[in-house]
Amino acid sequence: MTTIKEVAKLAGVSVATVSRALNNSGYVSEEARKKVESAVKELNFYPNEVARSLYQKKSKLIGLLLPDIANPFFPLIAKGVEDGVNQRGYSLLLGNVEDDLEKEKDYLKIFAQNNIAGVISAVQGDIKDLQNMPFVLLDRVESDQNFSVHSDDYTGGMMAAEAIVSRDPKEIVIMVGPKEVPSSAARLAGNQKVLKDHQLDYQIFQTSSFKFELAEQTAEQFFDTYPNVDSVIASNDVYAIAVMKEALKRGRRIPEDVQIIGYDDMPFSRMMYPGLATIAQPAYEIGYRGAKLLCDILEKGFVEVSRIQLPVILKIRESVRKKDEDE
Amino acid sequence: MTTIKEVAKLAGVSVATVSRALNNSGYVSEEARKKVESAVKELNFYPNEVARSLYQKKSKLIGLLLPDIANPFFPLIAKGVEDGVNQRGYSLLLGNVEDDLEKEKDYLKIFAQNNIAGVISAVQGDIKDLQNMPFVLLDRVESDQNFSVHSDDYTGGMMAAEAIVSRDPKEIVIMVGPKEVPSSAARLAGNQKVLKDHQLDYQIFQTSSFKFELAEQTAEQFFDTYPNVDSVIASNDVYAIAVMKEALKRGRRIPEDVQIIGYDDMPFSRMMYPGLATIAQPAYEIGYRGAKLLCDILEKGFVEVSRIQLPVILKIRESVRKKDEDE
């Protein structure tokens, strides 16, 4: 490993001058700069971030907390976050938390031990655990003073319900995600607003998790509970796909006998057959904007907008019937 | 941030003693240890990894290089790697490379700047770029002296072909992944061995990428090129699913008119309808074993086995027809 000392020696200047030249801080004569530059090139020198970080008490690392990287919604978020922080010179320390509060705490400790510059979190944990680290929350809407990026769940819920309402529903069941997840509640509220406005009856099927592994058995329970359901507003695309499969297995046609709308628009949703109608959340964008927001906080110390809400988009695909007026 | 100095002061000993007590290195009297422990507890002290890492010239971080985290095969690998390294006290620095050689180099530099302990890579880049960092390669079989974990692609290719052969194929097309990817070649060799042994004709459809975004248009081209195909050996599950969708769109029944077998067994493959028959690669296990292998290298300095090959499993699902003998 080449150090600043060796560069200084080769350039015939002091380490202080090299440091100044490298960081464009303080006075460096044109001549000295030239000498440093060529020494840096010759030795293929790049500064050790660990030493920097020790002195600054702040590294170029950002901690990323994810609930479950195997859930196909989160890799996209991660990609957005990564692109965003990279552009500003930061890298990511990965923390896949698995809905485990202990694991989350462990990671926050590790983050602190590594002089992390900030945290981007998409998990539901306790904000207080974040201590004094700068942070941005993704896909969570809790208290009002938070720095966060999320999409418009209430409107999304309304759009999903409207898509169903306008397609001749007979028996509507809303599949609701875990109660603790704020976005589930907002979506449900949006669903209900629309259904009530149209004076339509509906049932609620509460799920306790978004976990991939539970989707199939949940779908079975779902149809056991509501065998005659004809219109499903699913909690997310993973569960919607499981419901679709279960419906087809039970010999029900989609969308003729059962129509389904999901939530998220995962990459796979459009590759289903029939294609899954859904509310598209801009997952990559959520991550990307979250990254930018955090970087702004870190660099400027303040931000104009601290809560970013992104729009959702209705994606009509073949898993829902044709609209009433189209018929 | 609490430092070792404050702990020393509170405990009434020197920082050297605190350090020794924390690391169980050198002599520490029982009495001193007690005092240190209670001071640590009282101050809620935890050591700064950055300072440690600066002195040791080696951090507790491991760099993870992935080709594309949005490809559903890799989050599972990442999860395995993460669990594996966590158990040994390491954390992950994420490097999503996007099949971009420059980006890979950038990440390796960042890894070096952060005194990374080692690298786990699932990308196809140049090994020499890894310089002197200890590394483990996943899912790659290149030269013989490498540290690597991969699954048995040749056998997997044979299994896929056998599954088709025993199911009354009429017109077989093998969809082959990118030429540069060693595992594609091995799978193809396995396919061909079996087909030749059975003296069956087949066509080869070469793809240039594993990229998710290209799957749908590739599937279209596939059917344009081979409109009468009745048995498809796909390069992976993503492309198999795209082929399934395209077949259904064209009014061909699965598996009666077209039968398909994939490769990987992504979580979604079993949630398709019909379920996608495939060769299951133990993605999580590949990551986990890779992590263990690297940790062994780092801690012991040597390993008994440096190349780990994991078995693959044939998963028969409804996307292939019934076996000849079953009829």
Next chain:
DNA sequence: TTGAAAGCGCTACCAA
């Protein structure tokens, strides 16, 4: 068994 002190690579202060 202990503590003083050097040093990991870098930045920033201060004096020249």
Next chain:
DNA sequence: TTGGTAGCGCTTTCAA
């Protein structure tokens, strides 16, 4: 405009 130097928090000699 420059260089000497202290110090970031920790580990590890080495002498006591």
